[in-house]
Amino acid sequence: MRDILSVLQQIEPELSKSERILAALLRNDAEFIVNAGITDVAERAGVSPPTVTRFAVGLAARVTPPSRCRLPRSPSPEPGT
Secondary structure, three states, X not given: OOOHHHHHHHHHHHOOHXXXXXXXXXXXXXXXXXXXXHHHHHHHXXXXXXXXXXXXXXHHHHHOOHHHHOOOOOOOOOOOO
């Protein structure tokens, strides 16, 4: 697993203005980010909750190895049901 702060530094040039705000908030107040809800983070950063979600998902995809990012599959439906 890669270090989140290292990943942020590497991808910062690619981030949108809103994502850079969230990255700065993560660097400066990680405890708040970890313990707060999406709406609270969005309000503090001045961005929308969907922006926070997209940022978190995108960052997780870059930090977590691909084998850990796979979503579980739904069981196949039984024939005749």
